Amino acid sequence: MTLLALGCLLQQEAGRLLDFSPTTTKFLILSSILFIIGVGGVLARRNIIVIFMSIELILNAVNINFIAFARHWQAVGRLGEHTGELFAIFVITVAAAEAAVGLGIVVSLYRNRETVAVDEIDLLKW
Amino acid sequence: MILHGAEAWFFWALALLALVGGLFTVLSRSAVHSAIWLMTTLISTAGLFLVMRAEFVMGVQILVYVGGVMVLFLFVIMLVNVSEERLDRARLFSRQWLLAVVFAGLLAVIFSYVIRLADPYSSLQPARAGAAAEAAPAYNPQGATPVSRNAEEVGWALYTRAALPFEIASVLLLVAIIGSVLLARTPRQERLAEREEDGA
Numbered sequence: 001m002t003l004l005a006l007g008c009l010l011q012q013e014a015g016r017l018l019d020f021s022p023t024t025t026k027f028l029i030l031s032s033i034l035f036i037i038g039v040g041g042v043l044a045r046r047n048i049i050v051i052f053m054s055i056e057l058i059l060n061a062v063n064i065n066f067i068a069f070a071r072h073w074q075a076v077g078r079l080g081e082h083t084g085e086l087f088a089i090f091v092i093t094v095a096a097a098e099a100a101v102g103l104g105i106v107v108s109l110y111r112n113r114e115t116v117a118v119d120e121i122d123l124l125k126w
Numbered sequence: 127m128i129l130h131g132a133e134a135w136f137f138w139a140l141a142l143l144a145l146v147g148g149l150f151t152v153l154s155r156s157a158v159h160s161a162i163w164l165m166t167t168l169i170s171t172a173g174l175f176l177v178m179r180a181e182f183v184m185g186v187q188i189l190v191y192v193g194g195v196m197v198l199f200l201f202v203i204m205l206v207n208v209s210e211e212r213l214d215r216a217r218l219f220s221r222q223w224l225l226a227v228v229f230a231g232l233l234a235v236i237f238s239y240v241i242r243l244a245d246p247y248s249s250l251q252p253a254r255a256g257a258a259a260e261a262a263p264a265y266n267p268q269g270a271t272p273v274s275r276n277a278e279e280v281g282w283a284l285y286t287r288a289a290l291p292f293e294i295a296s297v298l299l300l301v302a303i304i305g306s307v308l309l310a311r312t313p314r315q316e317r318l319a320e321r322e323e324d325g326a
Contacts, residue, residue: 020134020138021128021130021134022128022129022133022134023127024127026137026141027174027178028241028244029241030141030144030145032233032234032237032238033145033148034144034145034148034167035233036230036233036234036237037145037148037149037151037152038148038152039226039229039230039233040226040227040229040230041151041152043222043225043229043230044219044220044222044226045152045218045219046218046219046220047157049157049160049199049202049203049206050151050152050157050160052199053151053160053164053199054151056164056168056191056195057148057151057167060167060171063183063187064171067174067175067178067180067183068127068178070178071127071178071179071180072127074179075128076127080279082279082280082283083283085180085182085183085276085280085283086283086288086291088180088183089182089183089186089280089284090288090291090295092183092186092187092191093190093298093299094298095195096190096191096194096195096299096302097298097299097302098302099195099198099199100198100302100305100306101302101306103199103202103306104305104307104308104309104310105309106206107202107206107309107310108309108310108311110205110206111312111313116206117220118220119220119221
């Protein structure tokens with residue numbers, strides 16, 4: 001009985017996976033994979049500039065999500081729905097500000113410590 | 127939302143490109159290569175925005191991210207000497223593999239659960255599956271007007287409903303400009319500024 005239920009579930013899953021028409025869910029899956037790649041980069045990389053780029057990747061994944069939901073609501077029938085796009089614009093603005101300040105910090109850090117490896121930057125004052 | 131025909135093909139091509147770009151952003155040895163791969167991801171994301179009829183956000187993405195932020199990144203990469211990494215003398219990753227894998231795995235589990243919960247075709251939501259399947263064909267892939275009014279509508283929403291966040295964003299950008307100028311001064315420039323303050 002359990003096996004039968006499991007088989008049904010597996011068949012359903014396979015059917016959903018083989019359905020290649022892009023729905024909102026496909027956009028969410030894409031965005032979550034990009035998000036996870038970005039988190040992996042932030043946690044595993046050593047070069048602080050690449051870590052910044054991974055953060056940009058994360059923000060970009062979130063933007064895909066926002067736009068996908070805006071489009072979803074428009075497709076469902078709320079034609080004037082632009083809240084997701086507004087959020088995406090603000091995310092892009094904040095990302096630009098963050099990149100400017102962060103890269104300023106990187107430049108002054110490199111000037112003082114001659115390194116961009118995060119595991120060598122471990123002092124607040126020296 | 128279900129995309130049909132050419133839009134579906136564009137979705138799969140751009141999604142694949144975005145994923146490959148993101149993967150190589152994290153994995154490539156040279157930081158310049160990382161930046162180029164990140165540009166690939168950002169441009170294919172802009173294409174996805176176009177597929178989703180968000181033309182204005184696509185333009186903003188190209189102008190701000192690809193034209194502004196990534197150029198800034200490339201400048202900083204070239205200011206900061208990272209040739210050691212490229213020449214195979216330095217480690218590429220910090221010793222945090224276990225942590226990274228655990229956190230990425232946890233995120234994957236959470237995301238897959240939440241997405242399955244939200245998916246109208248999911249077995250976790252049997253009651254609403256029929257309704258969603260009925261609602262899907264109502265979407266008209268041909269678009270209502272030949273010229274998109276997306277920019278006008280987004281601008282209208284930005285200046286009415288989101289007027290206060292808009293102003294706050296402008297203040298944030300001003301703070302970021304001043305902050306990055308102050309942070310990136312050389313010691314000589316700092317001394318010069320202090321001397322001028324003392325003189326005045």
